[in-house]
Amino acid sequence: MYLPDFEYFNPDSVEEACQLLLKYGSKAKAIAGGTDVLVKMKKELLAPEVIVGIGQLSQLKKIEYVPGKGVVIGSGVTHNEVQNSKVLQEKYLSVSEAAHQMANNQVRNLGTIGGNISNAVPSADMPPILIALDTTAKIVGAKGERTLPLEDVFAGPNETVLEHDELITEFVIPDGSFTGSTYMKFGLRASGALAVVGVAASVQMEDGVIKDARIVLGAVSPVPVRAKKAEDFLKGKPAGEEIFAEAGVIASGECKPISDIRASAEYRKDMVRVFTKRALNKAANEGHV
Amino acid sequence: MSKEVSYLNMNKQYSYVGKSLKRTDILDKVTGRGKYIDDLKFSNMLYGKLIRSTEAHARIINIDTSEAEKLPGVKAIITAKDVPSIKYGLSPARYDENIFCTDTVKFYGDKIGAICAVDEETVYKALKLIKVEYEVLPAVFTPAEAAKEDAPQIFEEFPGNVNTEIHLEFGDIEKAKQEAYYVRTDRLVGQRTLHGFIEPHCAIAYWEGKRVHIHSSHQSVHYLQHHIARIFDMKEGDVRVTLPYVGGGFGGKVDISGVDISAVALSKITGQPVKMFFDLEEVWLNGRGRHGMDMTYTTGVTKEGKILFVESETILDGGAYSGLGVATSYYAGSLLNVLYDFDNYRFDAYRYVTNLPPCGAQRGHGQPHPRYAFESHLDHIAEDLGMDPIDLRLVNARKANTVTPNGYEVKSYYLTEANELARDASGWKDKKGKLPVGRGIGVGNGGFVTGAGFCMYRTDLPHSIGMIKVYDDGTHAIVYSQAVDIGQGSDTVLTQMAAEAMGFPYEDITICTRDTDLATLDFGAYASRQTLMAGWAVKRAGEDIKKKILIQAAEMLKVKEDGGYRSGKLMPEELDCKEGLVFVKQEPGVNITFAEVARAYFVKHGVLVGRGYYHPGKLGGKHKGAAVGTSPAYSSATQIAEVEVDMETGVTKVVGTWDVHDSGCVVNPQLLHGQVHGAFSMGIGETIWEKVTFDEKGKLLNGNFAEYRMPTALDMPHVDSLVLDTFEPNGPWGVKEVGEGATTPTLGCVANAVYDAIGVRVAELPLTPEKIWRGLKEAREAKEKEGK
Numbered sequence A: 001m002y003l004p005d006f007e008y009f010n011p012d013s014v015e016e017a018c019q020l021l022l023k024y025g026s027k028a029k030a031i032a033g034g035t036d037v038l039v040k041m042k043k044e045l046l047a048p049e050v051i052v053g054i055g056q057l058s059q060l061k062k063i064e065y066v067p068g069k070g071v072v073i074g075s076g077v078t079h080n081e082v083q084n085s086k087v088l089q090e091k092y093l094s095v096s097e098a099a100h101q102m103a104n105n106q107v108r109n110l111g112t113i114g115g116n117i118s119n120a121v122p123s124a125d126m127p128p129i130l131i132a133l134d135t136t137a138k139i140v141g142a143k144g145e146r147t148l149p150l151e152d153v154f155a156g157p158n159e160t161v162l163e164h165d166e167l168i169t170e171f172v173i174p175d176g177s178f179t180g181s182t183y184m185k186f187g188l189r190a191s192g193a194l195a196v197v198g199v200a201a202s203v204q205m206e207d208g209v210i211k212d213a214r215i216v217l218g219a220v221s222p223v224p225v226r227a228k229k230a231e232d233f234l235k236g237k238p239a240g241e242e243i244f245a246e247a248g249v250i251a252s253g254e255c256k257p258i259s260d261i262r263a264s265a266e267y268r269k270d271m272v273r274v275f276t277k278r279a280l281n282k283a284a285n286e287g288h289v
Numbered sequence B: 001m002s003k004e005v006s007y008l009n010m011n012k013q014y015s016y017v018g019k020s021l022k023r024t025d026i027l028d029k030v031t032g033r034g035k036y037i038d039d040l041k042f043s044n045m046l047y048g049k050l051i052r053s054t055e056a057h058a059r060i061i062n063i064d065t066s067e068a069e070k071l072p073g074v075k076a077i078i079t080a081k082d083v084p085s086i087k088y089g090l091s092p093a094r095y096d097e098n099i100f101c102t103d104t105v106k107f108y109g110d111k112i113g114a115i116c117a118v119d120e121e122t123v124y125k126a127l128k129l130i131k132v133e134y135e136v137l138p139a140v141f142t143p144a145e146a147a148k149e150d151a152p153q154i155f156e157e158f159p160g161n162v163n164t165e166i167h168l169e170f171g172d173i174e175k176a177k178q179e180a181y182y183v184r185t186d187r188l189v190g191q192r193t194l195h196g197f198i199e200p201h202c203a204i205a206y207w208e209g210k211r212v213h214i215h216s217s218h219q220s221v222h223y224l225q226h227h228i229a230r231i232f233d234m235k236e237g238d239v240r241v242t243l244p245y246v247g248g249g250f251g252g253k254v255d256i257s258g259v260d261i262s263a264v265a266l267s268k269i270t271g272q273p274v275k276m277f278f279d280l281e282e283v284w285l286n287g288r289g290r291h292g293m294d295m296t297y298t299t300g301v302t303k304e305g306k307i308l309f310v311e312s313e314t315i316l317d318g319g320a321y322s323g324l325g326v327a328t329s330y331y332a333g334s335l336l337n338v339l340y341d342f343d344n345y346r347f348d349a350y351r352y353v354t355n356l357p358p359c360g361a362q363r364g365h366g367q368p369h370p371r372y373a374f375e376s377h378l379d380h381i382a383e384d385l386g387m388d389p390i391d392l393r394l395v396n397a398r399k400a401n402t403v404t405p406n407g408y409e410v411k412s413y414y415l416t417e418a419n420e421l422a423r424d425a426s427g428w429k430d431k432k433g434k435l436p437v438g439r440g441i442g443v444g445n446g447g448f449v450t451g452a453g454f455c456m457y458r459t460d461l462p463h464s465i466g467m468i469k470v471y472d473d474g475t476h477a478i479v480y481s482q483a484v485d486i487g488q489g490s491d492t493v494l495t496q497m498a499a500e501a502m503g504f505p506y507e508d509i510t511i512c513t514r515d516t517d518l519a520t521l522d523f524g525a526y527a528s529r530q531t532l533m534a535g536w537a538v539k540r541a542g543e544d545i546k547k548k549i550l551i552q553a554a555e556m557l558k559v560k561e562d563g564g565y566r567s568g569k570l571m572p573e574e575l576d577c578k579e580g581l582v583f584v585k586q587e588p589g590v591n592i593t594f595a596e597v598a599r600a601y602f603v604k605h606g607v608l609v610g611r612g613y614y615h616p617g618k619l620g621g622k623h624k625g626a627a628v629g630t631s632p633a634y635s636s637a638t639q640i641a642e643v644e645v646d647m648e649t650g651v652t653k654v655v656g657t658w659d660v661h662d663s664g665c666v667v668n669p670q671l672l673h674g675q676v677h678g679a680f681s682m683g684i685g686e687t688i689w690e691k692v693t694f695d696e697k698g699k700l701l702n703g704n705f706a707e708y709r710m711p712t713a714l715d716m717p718h719v720d721s722l723v724l725d726t727f728e729p730n731g732p733w734g735v736k737e738v739g740e741g742a743t744t745p746t747l748g749c750v751a752n753a754v755y756d757a758i759g760v761r762v763a764e765l766p767l768t769p770e771k772i773w774r775g776l777k778e779a780r781e782a783k784e785k786e787g788k
Ligand SMILES: Cc1cc2nc3c(=O)[nH]c(=O)nc-3n(C[C@H](O)[C@H](O)[C@H](O)COP(=O)(O)OP(=O)(O)OC[C@H]3O[C@@H](n4cnc5c(N)ncnc54)[C@H](O)[C@@H]3O)c2cc1C
Pocket: A029, A030, A031, A032, A033, A034, A035, A036, A037, A038, A039, A054, A075, A076, A101, A102, A103, A104, A107, A110, A111, A112, A113, A114, A115, A116, A117, A118, A119, A123, A124, A125, A126, A162, A166, A167, A168, A169, A192, A193, A194, A195, B706
């Protein structure tokens, strides 16, 4: 319950941060809000000798709409900033709402969207909705930069494909054709509970017919996964409760959750069914909510 | 939303009693100026922690402290060999806890030793260097495992791992069985829960010559003083206990937690003040929360629902040591007869020791689980009889001025009125049986003792002593009492009472509590005792002052008589004193300030002191265990909850709650409503979410507020707190308790509401979404099978 000693760097730019990460290699850890890293350090699950602070970098703090590109969200934006962003509330209220459902006010005030993604916890709340909206992540390293679909950033529980000197600088939700999206978090109390199951859905509706859909499941596999069979099943079908219920059953069959202190695998599977159905209904009928 | 319905306590003309006056501690607490134990600092203070077992049941082969001792800054490390070999506990019949484990550790987290160093960081580093070698022994984690014939024996003194066994029988069960129209048996299970206060245990001790001064976070300065003196073979007068503000207790700070003993021992060795503190997880390891209970009730009733007999068996998961568990075991059965009036009752209980943290008292001591089980059982009986559940309770509710078969004298008791008012306020008649699937309403009854009739250890001491001192110039008064305000507001209530009794302004009184040197004896905050017991002592001290003031004033006031004046001839009985003014009752215009009179008294006699004494007298019957549950007064309460259950996910949302309390005269309505709100939060949490959980090796899994889920503000429903302003002849101004009793009906009413909503009884707490989901699924599958 005591923070071990470490050296702290406060770089002025992403480039400098990457250089520091390169220099200190596996001894170093980047820290944005610190709501994951500091907790782990106190529990002695992590003992970096060097900490590189990136939470103060103004480069990473923007949320803006760039015509032709989409909504750009800097990785250093806090959950409360995501929640309160006018741009997001207008374009993708579903993303703001997902941030609002996280943790508690104190943690939302510190924790960042970049930290939430990079921490790569299976129950994390931001990945499903962002993946459902085809979000990409811009990754900058000491040797250059690359852009990946967010879906491909996750490698396993607590693992991403990022190299040691790489940081995510921004997320882009591209201008797309989705007409509605939502994230439904199922936690075991109203606030301050991790997701037992999280389901994000996005749909492209045209005259009552589902042209395209994404269903992304959180907390039921090592990384956030798409229920692709259920997505395929929906394409071209008329929207309706029965269709969505059927998609729920298919999605439930696709996931392979584990049992833990919070819930059994059996229960999680059935909750995937319930929340897939509900999320699709909501996204189809209410837009981005 | 809160209302008072005053129809039982008619004569209310008080200046301070009965008013929601501002709490005495409010400014300190909202500004952060108030000091809690963690805020206290002393020069040269050392920091210490307990060394805890990492096995659930094991023999200690060796404790190697050599590496830790070499670490710069480490000042002392102690184990069993360095401390008195005396055993302690809270029930003198079962002192079974060693200061540090001598031979075997009995649960994961058991105390092996203590260490102190110059700062916290060094202590944590040193802890990691201590190596304990164990021979691991087979362990038991449930009463069922503990009861097996070949189960490992955890204590020599508890053969079969049975720590407490109770067999009580009143009336003639066999005869009642013959007469019963309907008999039903139900079995329900209540889980292990924890108090959930936010301030972990902590103690600071230092020696001043032969005396030791302990600052702690505790519920009783007296018990802590008594046990420290006993353990260290000292005179009680050589042990001073002082508490700063206490951040909650709920029963979890009555026991000796180990921070206290080890701070005393380590400061003796080092000659420096030593602060011993828990991390949050250690609060769970220290335990002393609610026992897990497995309860079976068989009840026979007449056609009209009158209870003829109850047979019950309760199995308690005690954890490693006794603590207050003997009393818990008795409490689990003893108060059922207070609530419901029936003559034939059998209560059997077995408290097993297991290799888990010890259980003890938690708000409502031993009551909430049995209340949950019996209130659920009653709802099934009502259903089977085709009766409204509230009607069934009205048929059986105890009345005032009766005596229970187990020997408790019940004076004021208005459970009938509580049921009726709760029923009407909640709109019960329009809801019960008429709500759509997934929505339900449920009722639960409860109540509690207002202070225990006996001290926890055997003594002839009075239960509370009050003292009030008036300042030399008469402008201010100090109230002394060792009553412990753990947040519930006893300082405020006692100050209101002193002001009322003296006839002196509330805002000109300071209260001095929580200090064995400065304040006068009170046993502390447990068994919902302070408002009545410390209240009597303070009231009598205040009346003593007033008596002296009126005598003095009689010499000073002049009344016009037959055109002339008479002086000094007034009799004290002709005077009264209120709100700082002494006046002639017949002629209130003739008056003088309290301060002037008090100053005159001081000039003539010296310090103006009032003294008050309280002892409840001899209470209760003669059978074994008769003492537990005796009390000068019993509160009663009815709660109703309305819930919405998501039939697909099993998620329960409590959408409305009503509480009607028969608490006697309510000294401070705001504080009562606070207790009721808190009780709902605690009770709803225990019904739906909370459970202390361990892995298969007895290691704690959820020692934090993220995974031990208590309700947040967002989970809380609207609370409608209603008061029956009743009068209790055994209480000062007619008061009774509210603190603990308020939690006792909650589990039952919420569980009954869930049953009403879904039509399936999930018979084991907590009613988590998954359990409800599974219950619904199994019911559906059973129905499908039947259909085929
Ligand atoms: C009480 C509590 C409740 C919580 N509840 C929830 C919840 O409900 N839902 C949920 O999803 N999470 C929850 N969390 C987890 C956590 O708050 C979030 O994951 C948060 O978004 C982490 O952000 P951070 O900035 O604090 O991360 P940090 O702790 O600073 O970093 C986390 C990890 O990400 C890396 N990192 C940070 N920024 C970047 C970047 N730009 N590029 C590459 N790597 C980076 C760090 O090196 C580290 O490995 C909770 C945490 C706490 C303490």
